Amino acid sequence: MTTLELDPTVLQRRRVWRRVRRDTGILLGGGLLALLILIALLAPWLAPHDPVAQDLTRRLLPPFWQAGTDPAHWLGTDHLGRDYLSRLIYGARVSLGIGLGVTLCAGVIGTMLGLLAGYFGGRTDMLISFIITTRLSLPIVLVALAAVALGGASLQTLAIVLSLLLWDRFAVVVRAATQGLAGREFVQASRSFGASHLFLMLRSILPNLQNTLIVVATLEVANVILLEAALSFLGLGARPPTPSWGLMIAEGREQILFDPWLIALPGSALCLLILAVNLLGDGVRDALDATRS
DSSP states (O other), X not given: OOHHHHOHHHHHHHHHHHHHHHOHHHHHHHHHHHHHHHHHHTHHHHOSSOTTOXXXXXXXXXXXXXXXXXXXXXXXXXXXXXXXXXXXXXXXXXXXXXXXXXXXXXXXXXXXXXXXXXXXXXXXXXXXXHHHHHHHTSOHHHHHHHHHHHHOSOHHHHHHHHHHHSOHHHHHHHHHHHXXXXXXXXXXXXXXXXXXXXXXXXXXXXXXXXXXXXXXXXXXXXXXXXXXXXXXHTTSSOOTTXXXXXXXXXXXXXXXXXXXXXHHHHHHHHHHHHHHHHHHHHHHHHHTOTTOO
16 A cells, blocks of 8 residues: 555545545536536527517517417517526526625635634634624625615625625634634644744635535525525616526516416526535535544
């Protein structure tokens, strides 16, 4: 047996990779998410029509499984004659862009606060814990309403608001993990050699939080996507004619009794995306669980 095979790090990586290959959730969720990301990236080439182009003479055309459909509009048109398939394809860009962007920004904020609280402890920990408690007392929808009243409804405003509100889970998890790592031998050894606090946090502790951050991030992306859709449905996010799935559901609610597919199609797309992210997140959490053999 070679030295490389005896390396605990290499063995752990092999165990993780073996779990990933066996996990149906990771394969199914990751494959579905990769497909949706590919659709979003290739939207200009995949969409058959301009998603915001209106044609009132062709409004509310039914999808292909109903009578009276138009082959040029495979999934029909909305109340303004806009091609529904094109809007669904471009809507993936909005949901994934908001989900990934907000999660990244919130993750950076929460990780830095959690590192500071867990590493220094004492008054620093008390102050950051107070900030976390204050954040948890703020209802997201009410804060979004206030932000929209001040800055106007837009995806940019929504992204900023969500980034400033959804960092608490990262902070709590990183704080607890950092408290456990700060007293470990390798950190104490680096400190004895004169390493700075910044070096210890960023080079000794943060790399050991990689698995934890991946798990939290994958689960948080689904939460952000769902919040964006809900707030856009309430008129607090994307503004017409932006092809957002939440906004498409809001626009189709008046036709729910006559054309339920206007809500069913974007709702199904949203469910598939949330399902893919959750399956991937649960699978990654299980694969990185050090207690599993």
